[in-house]
Every structure is written in C-alpha cells, then in structure tokens.
Amino acid sequence: MKRLPFEWLEEIIRLSMERIVVVDRDGIIAYIDDAYCDFLGTSMDKAIGLPVQEVIENTRMHIVLETGQREIENLQPINGSVMIANRYPIIIDGELVGALGTVMFPDPDNLRLYKNKMNKLMEELNFYKNKSVNELKSKYTFNDLVGKSAEFTTVKILGERVAGSDSSILITGESGTGKELFAHAIHHSSLRSEYPFVPINCASIPESLFESELFGYADGAFTGAKKGGKEGLLKVANQGTVFLDEIGELSLTSQSKLLRVLQENEIQPVGGQKTEAVNLRIIAATNRNLAKMVKEGTFRQDLFYRLNVINIELPPLRKRKEDIEAISRSLLLKLERKFYRNGTDLTPEVIKALEAHNWPGNVRELENVLERAINVLDGNRIELIHLPLYITDKEVKPQNTSYSGNEVTVNLSSSHFRPLKETIEEVEKKAIIQAMELTSGNKLEAAKLLGIGKTSFYDKCRYYGIK
C-alpha cells in the first residue's frame, strides 16, 4: 500500500476540526499543528522540543503518560476559551511511547458557528417541547370576560356583534389586557364554533419552521421530515378560526408567506406539488402598534389591511378601575381551584390599593399579585401585608430601587428588608418592562437591550407574567 506523504498528513490535520499535539515518553512535544500554535501564540519551530506544560495551559498530557489511561471529552480552559480535550496514550508494540492530545474549537469562529447552530437547534427543540397539545376548542366565552365599565362594555358588545361575521379581526391592547381571552370568546360565539380554534403564537415559531408548521410538508420534503408528511396548522384549522397571536413579531419574510395564503385561500405544503384550498377566519392580536410598524417598514401594509378589517382595542386596566374588584374576585376563584382553597376574601384596604395601582402588566399582573398573596396567606383574608411593596408603598417606590444602565441601586430602610430573591426579581421585572416600553413591545430588541438570549427572555417574561 502506498503511504501518504507527510505533507498530506499535515494538511489533513489542518483541515480537521481538532487541533493536535503529540508528546514523547518524557512529555516533550514531538509534533503540534500549525493552527494550534497560532492559537497558543507560538510557532511549530518554538514549541516542538519543549515540555508540553511550558506550551499548553492546564495540560494533562504528562498525567496520561503516567497513568496510561485515555481521557475523553475533558473541558480544558486555554487562553480564556474552554476547549473540549481528548488525550490518548500512544502504545506501539505493547509499549507506551507517548501521547496524543486533541482539542476542539481552537478557532473562536468555529466555536461561534457551532454555538449558533446549537442555539438554533435548541430553539426548535424548545418550541416543540413547549407546544401544548391544544384541544383546538375555544376555552372561554364572553361570559368569562369580567367587567362592567363603560370602556369594557363597549368593546365586549363590539366583539359579540362582529363574532358572527367572517371578517378578519385585529385585537390590539397592552400586554395582559385579555386579547387571547377575547379571541377565544369570539370564536365561541361564531358560526365556526364547532370547528377548530387554532392558536398560533407567531413569536415562538422559529423562522426556519414557519412554513412547515403553518403549511405542513409533503412526504420526504426534507431530511428528518416525518414519513407521510405532516399537516400544517392552517389545514388543521380548516373551516374554523386561526388565532395569530403576537402577529407583530413576524419577520417580513414570514409576513409575505402568510399574506399569500390570505389572498389565495390556499396553502402549498413544503415540498408538495399541489396547493390545497382552505377556508379560514383570521383573528390576529398584538400589543404593538402595527400602523407605526407599517410606517417604519417593519410590517407589510397589505397584510395590515387584510388583518385590520375590524379592530378591537382592549382598554388597559388602569382605564377601567371600577372593574378591578370584580376581576380580582373572579381571578381569586380561579386561583382557589389551583391552590385547593376556598373562601378567600380581600380587605377593603386591599381593594383600594389595587385600584390605586396603575397596572402596566394589566390583568395578568393583577393575577400574579393575587397568586403571590394566596401563597403567603395564613388565614383567608388577603391584607395589605400580602401585597408586594411596589403596590402598597407608593412613596417609597421611586427611591427604593433605581435602575440605570447596568447599575442597580437598592436602598432599603430596615423595615423594608425582605428576601433578596424577591428584591432581585422585582428589579429584573422592572428592567424587562422598561426594555419592552423602550422598544414598543419588540421582544427581540428588548432581549438585545438586556443582553440576554431570546429563549431566556421569553422564559423570564413567562415567569413574571409579562409575556
């Protein structure tokens, strides 16, 4: 057999993803590849012939020479990066003659590439993990929408009136105002109520899955595709209602794909030849200002017009303070079921405090406050001490915690001490709300502002009920 020339071997090593060092029986470097030397800030000329410990940080090659045992997938910090290191004893004719060490990702660009790839896969995985098995039925009716204020009654009547038509509806309103609840109620009162109600959260579908999720795919459309293909959500919703939640988070590319479906009333599965007709009623929701996004060029005007045939604007909780008591009581009933309690009441002072707060997170924030209260309750009455400080202690609040850039200053007098976790969470929540306000509800931008990843941002929003 013809042997490979040495230059070939060197080139093969250079092309491989792993960097390589070979030491002799005494731990002296016999070979180290060029790229590894580059990364270590040395050269082959200098490194070869030196004891390995003098050239590579945190090396364990000398230990492998002592034990004769291989070490696989060890994490090794070198030059501020953490490498995945493998170390093998080299045994020739039954004798230990040296050791081979390999490390992965010596090149920061490679590392970044892998990280991005992994992030994308993790995002897709999380999406599937979180995707709840929807019963495809509306869960709420107009009777579940609590509130008798003039503001709320007006939109409720509008909702009931337009439910019967087939026109597209755009529900707008701040976060936590009940947009999703409203969409359910509309479907429930519509002629389509016997057909599926399919909620699609546009913010949580990774761009790469948008088409296959909505339109489905044909058999063998791509590697990893399920045999026999898969039905898209829009097909599942046929004859029923599609609820496009957080529509403002859709990328321009996905917007165009969606618009095509709404114009043609047909879908084409990924990799499929034929189009399929669908009959859908669209309800979309967002807490962002789509008209403004159209002006800024981040939302397609034609799609906006298609969706905004009827606009229902849900009022923020602070504009319907007279509903706060009734909503609180209805939320309490719901929470009691969750925590196996009953007979929970609110003191008049608590109701007053709740009415005085301005609720940037609206009904969802109120729900969180009540859930927290139920959790710290001894008896059956929710009193002021069971509410978070930021609701009861209006004057103290502004000086209490301040947030500017990366610095958080917390000045608490002794009477205001409470578990550190709570304080940190409050500041964190506030920072998220501020970032959302600054970016007009754009979660991707807000996550960027806070310097955290999209997934972690969504987790935090879910945790704090900001969503």
Ligand SMILES: Nc1ncnc2c1ncn2[C@@H]1O[C@H](COP(=O)(O)OP(=O)(O)OP(=O)(O)O)[C@@H](O)[C@H]1O
């Ligand atoms: N009128 C109401 N009566 C009773 N509960 C309500 C009402 N409006 C909202 N809620 C409750 O408040 C919470 C938030 O409602 P929902 O999820 O519909 O808000 P949203 O407007 O979709 O928020 P986001 O923009 O953050 O998605 C839910 O738990 C819902 O049950």
Ligand SMILES: [Mg+2]
């Ligand atoms: Mg919602």
